[in-house]
Amino acid sequence: MRKPKIVILGAGYGGLMVATRLQKSLGVNEADLVLVNKNDYHYETTWLHEASAGTLSPDRVRYDIRDVIDKNKVDFIQDSVVEIKTSEKMVILENGEVSYDYLVVALGGESETFGIQGLKEHAFTISNVNSARQIREHIELQFATYHNETVKRDERLTIVVGGAGFTGIEFLGELTNRIPELCKEFDVDFHKVRIICVEAAPMVLPGFDPELVSYATSQLEKKGVEFRIGTAIKEATPEGIIVGKGEEEVEEIKAGTVVWAAGVRGNSVIEKSGIEAMRGRVKVDPNLRVPGHEDLFVIGDSSLVINEEINRPYPPTAQIAMQQGELVAKNITALVRQQEHLDTFHFDNKGTVCSLGEDDAIGVVFGKKVTGSKASFMKKMVDNRALFMIGGVGLTLKKGKFKFF
Amino acid sequence: MRKPKIVILGAGYGGLMVATRLQKSLGVNEADLVLVNKNDYHYETTWLHEASAGTLSPDRVRYDIRDVIDKNKVDFIQDSVVEIKTSEKMVILENGEVSYDYLVVALGGESETFGIQGLKEHAFTISNVNSARQIREHIELQFATYHNETVKRDERLTIVVGGAGFTGIEFLGELTNRIPELCKEFDVDFHKVRIICVEAAPMVLPGFDPELVSYATSQLEKKGVEFRIGTAIKEATPEGIIVGKGEEEVEEIKAGTVVWAAGVRGNSVIEKSGIEAMRGRVKVDPNLRVPGHEDLFVIGDSSLVINEEINRPYPPTAQIAMQQGELVAKNITALVRQQEHLDTFHFDNKGTVCSLGEDDAIGVVFGKKVTGSKASFMKKMVDNRALFMIGGVGLTLKKGKFKFF
Numbered sequence: 001m002r003k004p005k006i007v008i009l010g011a012g013y014g015g016l017m018v019a020t021r022l023q024k025s026l027g028v029n030e031a032d033l034v035l036v037n038k039n040d041y042h043y044e045t046t047w048l049h050e051a052s053a054g055t056l057s058p059d060r061v062r063y064d065i066r067d068v069i070d071k072n073k074v075d076f077i078q079d080s081v082v083e084i085k086t087s088e089k090m091v092i093l094e095n096g097e098v099s100y101d102y103l104v105v106a107l108g109g110e111s112e113t114f115g116i117q118g119l120k121e122h123a124f125t126i127s128n129v130n131s132a133r134q135i136r137e138h139i140e141l142q143f144a145t146y147h148n149e150t151v152k153r154d155e156r157l158t159i160v161v162g163g164a165g166f167t168g169i170e171f172l173g174e175l176t177n178r179i180p181e182l183c184k185e186f187d188v189d190f191h192k193v194r195i196i197c198v199e200a201a202p203m204v205l206p207g208f209d210p211e212l213v214s215y216a217t218s219q220l221e222k223k224g225v226e227f228r229i230g231t232a233i234k235e236a237t238p239e240g241i242i243v244g245k246g247e248e249e250v251e252e253i254k255a256g257t258v259v260w261a262a263g264v265r266g267n268s269v270i271e272k273s274g275i276e277a278m279r280g281r282v283k284v285d286p287n288l289r290v291p292g293h294e295d296l297f298v299i300g301d302s303s304l305v306i307n308e309e310i311n312r313p314y315p316p317t318a319q320i321a322m323q324q325g326e327l328v329a330k331n332i333t334a335l336v337r338q339q340e341h342l343d344t345f346h347f348d349n350k351g352t353v354c355s356l357g358e359d360d361a362i363g364v365v366f367g368k369k370v371t372g373s374k375a376s377f378m379k380k381m382v383d384n385r386a387l388f389m390i391g392g393v394g395l396t397l398k399k400g401k402f403k404f405f
Numbered sequence: 406m407r408k409p410k411i412v413i414l415g416a417g418y419g420g421l422m423v424a425t426r427l428q429k430s431l432g433v434n435e436a437d438l439v440l441v442n443k444n445d446y447h448y449e450t451t452w453l454h455e456a457s458a459g460t461l462s463p464d465r466v467r468y469d470i471r472d473v474i475d476k477n478k479v480d481f482i483q484d485s486v487v488e489i490k491t492s493e494k495m496v497i498l499e500n501g502e503v504s505y506d507y508l509v510v511a512l513g514g515e516s517e518t519f520g521i522q523g524l525k526e527h528a529f530t531i532s533n534v535n536s537a538r539q540i541r542e543h544i545e546l547q548f549a550t551y552h553n554e555t556v557k558r559d560e561r562l563t564i565v566v567g568g569a570g571f572t573g574i575e576f577l578g579e580l581t582n583r584i585p586e587l588c589k590e591f592d593v594d595f596h597k598v599r600i601i602c603v604e605a606a607p608m609v610l611p612g613f614d615p616e617l618v619s620y621a622t623s624q625l626e627k628k629g630v631e632f633r634i635g636t637a638i639k640e641a642t643p644e645g646i647i648v649g650k651g652e653e654e655v656e657e658i659k660a661g662t663v664v665w666a667a668g669v670r671g672n673s674v675i676e677k678s679g680i681e682a683m684r685g686r687v688k689v690d691p692n693l694r695v696p697g698h699e700d701l702f703v704i705g706d707s708s709l710v711i712n713e714e715i716n717r718p719y720p721p722t723a724q725i726a727m728q729q730g731e732l733v734a735k736n737i738t739a740l741v742r743q744q745e746h747l748d749t750f751h752f753d754n755k756g757t758v759c760s761l762g763e764d765d766a767i768g769v770v771f772g773k774k775v776t777g778s779k780a781s782f783m784k785k786m787v788d789n790r791a792l793f794m795i796g797g798v799g800l801t802l803k804k805g806k807f808k809f810f
Contacts, residue, residue: 059590130549130553131553133549133591134546134550134553137550138546138549140542140545140546141542141545141546144541144542144543145542148535148539185463
């Protein structure tokens with residue numbers, strides 16, 4: 001009897017969870033496991049705002065996939081996915097192809113620009129290690145250039161953050177920590193620096209407890225962040241952004257750096273492969289499979305699961321991706337063993353903590369509201385938990401966050 | 406009787422030497438001392454290539470002027486010099502003016518672009534702390550951007566150094582140390598990086614011993630530097646440089662970074678003030694005064710002293726600037742005390758060491774040729790000596806180079 005071949009696309013939170021769980025639950029004689037990933041490392045998507053602001057070394061936010069994968073059980077292919085040919089049970093890679101019996105798509109999300117003109121060309125996104133490093137270096141170059149021009153352009157020192165959602169707020173928190181350091185390093189007057197957060201929606205951190213949101217905005221404002229809520233970016237230009245103020249009125253905000261931190265969509269590979277999706281997100285069945293495809297699982301940012309309580313999709317987070325990964329590993333194990341019963345997915349929300357920089361955060365953990373250093377501590381525990389779930393004690397000690405006080 | 410007022414312009418090697426020597430030799434009742442400098446810090450011009458390559462923190466190459474100046478004896482004015490009105494014995498500053506009885510011009514040199522088109526706009530120069538920081542950040546951004554573009558442009562990773570003189574070679578040495586670090590940090594393949602040195606003259610390090618020059622080029626070539634000797638930069642563009650190969654033939658070298666490390670001229674304030682000079686350098690009299698001006702001394706990069714042995718000017722170095730500073734302090738002390746005799750300047754060449762990066766160098770010290778780690782050790786001693794001469798043991802311990810092995 002031929003061994004079934006299980007292919008996992010992506011080594012993010014979801015994909016690595018599937019791979020590490022399957023290498024434990026399945027014996028070498030039960031199945032072939034293949035993991036495909038663009039890079040030979042995993043990165044902590046939820047830490048990228050720190051690498052982008054420069055408060056954490058980019059090397060700290062990633063680890064070698066080989067550190068958590070059992071080479072005897074999992075074949076690792078470093079390549080990019082081009083397309084999935086579901087009818088042929090085949091994945092087309094940039095430099096080859098790989099067939100599968102069961103496929104797990106865990107390719108992560110992409111930045112959604114909503115068709116705003118110039119955003120792709122003139123704004124940065126906090127998407128991966130490469131883009132995070134570029135943001136950090138770009139901001140540093142703006143500061144380094146400031147004193148080196150005959151006519152000083154204060155707008156070089158303006159940073160616009162588009163979006164007051166989770167990523168936007170966490171990035172702002174790190175920036176408020178980094179800016180004083182940059183001012184010192186490059187002899188720049190702190191008062192010349194502006195950090196402006198532009199958000200089209202009428203609120204900061206939609207879905208968060210209003211009391212906590214109010215704490216967050218007031219803390220960030222104290223550190224110099226200007227909020228422009230209910231203000232839409234109409235266009236990004238080489239000089240900055242154009243925002244809409246009212247019906248017709250527009251205003252230019254000149255800025256040396258524009259970071260677009262709003263909008264995540266599913267992976268474009270989904271659509272390219274002809275899989276039904278909304279903005280790249282597949283509404284998966286209760287077993288986390290693509291409806292009509294018994295061999296095809298989608299998890300993480302490219303999956304869509306409805307929160308029945310409010311009849312809206314759960315936001316894409318590392319927490320949900322990892323829980324999905326655990327469940328998919330269970331279900332694939334069952335399928336390989338030709339068991340009838342598959343588990344259905346229920347998101348167990350353990351809480352959400354939004355960092356506001358070093359030693360400050362807001363969150364709801366196990367139903368309790370927390371702020372300040374206590375919340376910041378919880379945030380680091382959440383970050384360490386992801387490491388522990390995937391790589392155990394060893395990885396947590398190696399890459400975890402232990403600078404608590 | 407009115408106390409004479411001695412004004413020193415510039416806190417480089419020469420200016421600080423004058424100031425620190427005069428604050429020792431003259432009593433508070435003998436003269437008023439004023440030091441004018443653009444920044445509140447002194448920087449080690451001879452270390453800037455390290456800060457530019459990123460092998461030394463920019464903060465390590467500078468120190469607070471107040472660390473070496475006796476506040477009770479010297480008034481410090483932080484301002485930029487606009488013009489010297491010799492007939493009125495007055496210096497016009499950007500934000501004020503200051504009168505003098507004796508003036509020491511030690512304003513340092515400027516980059517000379519020889520009218521090459523586009524050089525000012527598209528090339529960096531290793532001129533001061535600001536420009537060094539900008540070069541470092543610019544190169545880092547090129548590496549950070551490389552993996553973040555859909556189409557990878559290898560020329561981003563090409564660095565052109567214009568000039569194979571002292572600064573050019575020392576900068577190349579540091580670059581060859583930094584590049585492997587950058588490749589690791591930004592996941593860039595070392596073989597994609599190119600370092601090209603373009604020199605119009607038919608030789609590297611003119612005036613240096615040929616055997617040492619041959620050692621230097623071979624060491625740098627081993628580390629990947631490509632030399633284009635006898636090749637003139639015709640133009641710098643946003644994409645790189647255009648070089649002349651033969652009579653008519655030209656070639657484009659695409660490069661993400663172009664650093665112009667050839668050509669130093671005197672300070673433009675000299676010409677603006679109507680003082681006779683060649684490319685901003687004043688041919689001073691044996692007492693280091695401007696001919697016809699008994700109260701006006703010029704030292705350092707803006708002065709020109711002929712080496713009688715070869716009937717050519719001494720190249721501008723920190724060593725000569727400091728020796729000039731010592732002599733001027735002596736002569737001004739004599740003038741203040743109305744003594745007849747002034748000393749004449751004779752350059753005492755203690756040797757020259759050219760760094761080739763960490764733990765490698767070439768040089769002639771006390772008449773002996775040295776290479777490799779021995780020369781590198783000598784180089785660090787030379788660097789420390791300047792600190793010691795100006796700031797004594799305290800400053801040397803605080804800012805010196807002690808990573809010898």
